[in-house]
Amino acid sequence: MGTLLIAGLAIGLGGTIAMDIWALALNRLLGMPLPNWGNVGRWVAHLRHGTVFHNAISEATPVPRETVIGWVFHYVVGLVYGVIFVAIAGADWLAAPTFFPAWIFAIVTIGAGWFLLHPGLGLGWALSKTDTPWKNRCFGLMAHTSFGIGLWLTALII
Incomplete structure (x- = not known):
């Protein structure tokens, strides 16, 4: 059990780092x-405070260290997803990881963003209130694909 937990944390970390590298590449290249x-x-x-949904998060009262809180949340979610994935995939997958x-x-996990985080930020269900929802959804799917690649590559390494 401990080995699966450590592996799940490791691949969750690897997946999250891969997602961040993807975002950085898009920033630098495009x-x-x-x-x-x-x-x-x-x-x-x-x-x-019990507020899940905002009309626009930019209009909500700022909080101290909100950027740090956001980064920590991002990585905690990635770690939790890694543990959940390993619990589902099991030791056999870890012994011979496949993509x-x-x-x-990774694609399924985008649902939490589309149906909880984005509406919570005031961006609408599945980014429906953004100027280019389908473009944003596609980039989200690519970001989550990079998360999946990171899960898989990290599993191959360990």
Whole structure:
């Protein structure tokens, strides 16, 4: 059990790092903005007051260290996802990791963003209130694909 937990944490970390490298590459190569973890941190901080959904998170009261809170939340979610994936995939997958299960899991995890985080930030269900929802959804799917690649590659390494 302990070995599976450590492996899950490791691959969750690897997946999250891969996702961040993808975002950095898009920023450097295409000029796309980096994720705003400060807004996520503000959203997380407001959860303790019972506020899940905002019309616009930018209009919510700022909180101290919201960017740090957002980054920590981002990595904690990645670690938790890694542990959940290993619990589902099991020791047999860890012994011989394949890409497809990691990718499917990573794509499924976008649901938390589309149906909880994004509406919570005021961006609408599945980014429906953004100027280019389908473009943003596609980039989200690519980001989660990079998470799946990171899960798989980290599993291969360990």
